[in-house]
Amino acid sequence: xxxxxxxxxxxxxxxxxxxxxxxxxxxxxxxxxxxxxxxxxxxxxxxxxxxxxxxxxxxxxxxxxxxxxxxxxxxxxxxxxxxxxxxxxxxxxxxxx
Numbered sequence: 001x002x003x004x005x006x007x008x009x010x011x012x013x014x015x016x017x018x019x020x021x022x023x024x025x026x027x028x029x030x031x032x033x034x035x036x037x038x039x040x041x042x043x044x045x046x047x048x049x050x051x052x053x054x055x056x057x058x059x060x061x062x063x064x065x066x067x068x069x070x071x072x073x074x075x076x077x078x079x080x081x082x083x084x085x086x087x088x089x090x091x092x093x094x095x096x097x
Contacts, residue, residue, distance in 0.1 A: 005044055008058070009033035011068060027072055028079075034066040 012026040045059040057063060066073075 005040055006037055008037055009066075011066070025076075027068065027076055030068070031066070031076055034068075038064050 009030055011030055016026045041059050041064050045055050048055045048059070068076075
């Protein structure tokens with residue numbers, strides 16, 4: 001049985017982000033929502049393909065991209081990588097105690 005497809009997330013407006021490095025930035029939340037949406041869309045697309053049915057327009061790859069500014073995407077990717085490195089360092093330090 002196929003899951004109900006969630007609506008495609010809307011990107012935050014420029015006024016929604018204060019650009020002060022909040023722990024839970026509206027762009028982080030949008031990114032998480034888009035990743036979940038893309039996961040559901042990929043599963044739905046595969047289900048259509050397995051059944052030999054035409055894939056709806058909204059499930060085509062070009063319609064699954066997020067609407068994030070490329071510089072904001074790069075910034076979030078860099079933040080995520082730094083957070084993972086910090087977490088790895090903390091775990092390494094905890095193991096060494």
